[in-house]
Every structure is written in structure tokens, then in C-alpha cells.
Amino acid sequence: MHAHCHNHGNKPQSKYEEALGKYNTEISDDEVREAVKKIIAEKVHENDNIETKKFLMGSIELTTLKTTDSETSVMAFTEKVNQFDEAYGDLPHVATICVYPCFAKTVSETLEIDGVEIACVSGSFPSSQALIEVKVAETALAIKDGATEIDIVMPVGKFLSGDYEGVADEISELKQVCGENAMKVILETGCLKTASNIKKASIIAMYAGADYIKTSTGKLEPAATPEAAYVMCQAIKEYYEETGIQIGFKPAGGINSVMDALIYYTIVKEVLGEKWLTNKWFRLGTSRLANMLLSEIEGKETKFF
Numbered sequence: 001m002h003a004h005c006h007n008h009g010n011k012p013q014s015k016y017e018e019a020l021g022k023y024n025t026e027i028s029d030d031e032v033r034e035a036v037k038k039i040i041a042e043k044v045h046e047n048d049n050i051e052t053k054k055f056l057m058g059s060i061e062l063t064t065l066k067t068t069d070s071e072t073s074v075m076a077f078t079e080k081v082n083q084f085d086e087a088y089g090d091l092p093h094v095a096t097i098c099v100y101p102c103f104a105k106t107v108s109e110t111l112e113i114d115g116v117e118i119a120c121v122s123g124s125f126p127s128s129q130a131l132i133e134v135k136v137a138e139t140a141l142a143i144k145d146g147a148t149e150i151d152i153v154m155p156v157g158k159f160l161s162g163d164y165e166g167v168a169d170e171i172s173e174l175k176q177v178c179g180e181n182a183m184k185v186i187l188e189t190g191c192l193k194t195a196s197n198i199k200k201a202s203i204i205a206m207y208a209g210a211d212y213i214k215t216s217t218g219k220l221e222p223a224a225t226p227e228a229a230y231v232m233c234q235a236i237k238e239y240y241e242e243t244g245i246q247i248g249f250k251p252a253g254g255i256n257s258v259m260d261a262l263i264y265y266t267i268v269k270e271v272l273g274e275k276w277l278t279n280k281w282f283r284l285g286t287s288r289l290a291n292m293l294l295s296e297i298e299g300k301e302t303k304f305f
Contacts, residue, residue, distance in 0.1 A: 016165055016204055022242060023235070023239075025200050029195045043266050043270055053293050056262075058092030060096075074110075082112045093113050097118055100120065101121075104142050118146055118148050119147065120142035122152055129157070135170070139177045143179075151186060152171070154167060171204075171205055183212070184210065186215070190223060198228055212248035214250040224255060233272050236249055248281045251264045251284060257289075
């Protein structure tokens, strides 16, 4: 028996507790708040320019997740992305169209623009409260119908009750279903409350197979916050230093202004650096931002999407 598997005769440490042990997860909410305040005060203004806004346009995951979505509305939504290319050829197209799995086929049959990913929220979004068999089936069907990326919600209830192994098992099982397709794990940071929890959830999700970690579903308040983004980026950075594996970051929910987007961009730039400032590794989950960015880039009120 190896002594290191045991913490003083108690039950053996799970491999996730062992993984968490390599990171500092005892972080103070106040320190995070101060660090974010400093970044916003000192650094955001230098990114408030047209170049950055054009870049942000190309990082948008244009999202429709409404009860009222239909094949007709999703087709029209996708056509907008096709037409954008013609209307604004000098601007980058959005990174992704994000829809429910029942519309993956509609998007993949309508989309004509190369390089736009088709993301589906899966695994009983937004609650993640379903049997794993249902989550597996939904994910596999989304991919079969043309989804190139999958966004799942971490089982938050399991996490909060301390069942880290259960959380990790679900994530890794769904990653197996995704195979080569990128999988984003939504932490629903508003439910996690503390910086320490957000850091732990980030690390567990990455170890279990997340290709991206994402702040929120946008269906609960509070959604994304700069503080949560800071902690998640810190976790991505430490995970990269520890493993050499680069993980993407996606703030989503509550991105209500161009300034909000610039703040997330600046946090990524300051914590993670240039290597993450591409539309592969940094994504923004939002729809309202597209017209706002367009208006600022064009210098006039523009409603395209």
C-alpha cells in the first residue's frame, strides 16, 4: 500500500482531491475583487479601440435559446450570419451559432459560411438535472445532426454537495461522447458563490475533459461576472502550467454592453496573455452584443442581427 494514497488512515483520496491539492483553492473573494478592480481601472482603456471591437465580433457565439425558437426562426437567424459576410466583408464573422440540439440540423443545412462552428447546449440545459443516459443520448444526437461543439452544464448540485467524483464522471462520460468535438463546461458561477468554489469547479471540469470552461447559462442571476472570469482564467493558467494543456474560456450571460465585453477581453489578456486572444480560445456567449459592437465599429446605430 502506498502511503500517499491515504490521508492519515481515512479513506483514500480520490484522484480529484489529489488533483485539487496541486492548486491553491483557498482564495479570498476580497483579493479577487481588488485584483479585478485594478485591472478595470488601469488596463481596460487601452483595449477600447476599433481593432479590439472587430476582434470581439469574431469571438461571438451568436446564441438563441428561447422557448419560442422554431425551425423557421432558427433558419432566419442562421441566414443573418450568411448575409453578414456579404454585407460586412471586411469584418470577421461570428465564431459560432449556438442553439438547442433539436435545431442542429436546421443550422447545419442553412449555414453557408466556412469557419462558423455549430454549438449545441446539451445535457438537459440549463438545469443539468437529468439521468446521464439522457444526457449522453442528447449529446450524441446533437453531434449526429451537425453540432461541432457541445456546451454542457456541470452538475452543480453534485458539486455543492461535495460529490466531486460524480461531477467529474459525468463530464468525462460526456467528453467521450463528444470525441474530437470541443466540449464546453458551464460552471453556473452564480450558484457557486465563492471564488474558492469557482476555482475548484474549474479545475475539476478541466481534469475531467472540458475543452473550454464557461461562466453561466444566462438563465440564472447572477450570470457572468468579471470576478468569476478572473478566477476561471487564473485556474486555466495554472492548469496550463501544470499540464501543458490549453483550455478555452467563455464568459456568457449578462454581457450587456461593449464595455462588459472589453472587461472580459482585458481580464483574459492580463491573466492568460496573447496566446488566448484568438477566436478559438476566447469566446463570448451573447446575441445582443453583436449589434452593439457593429454600431460602435460603424459609428452609427446599426441593427443587423
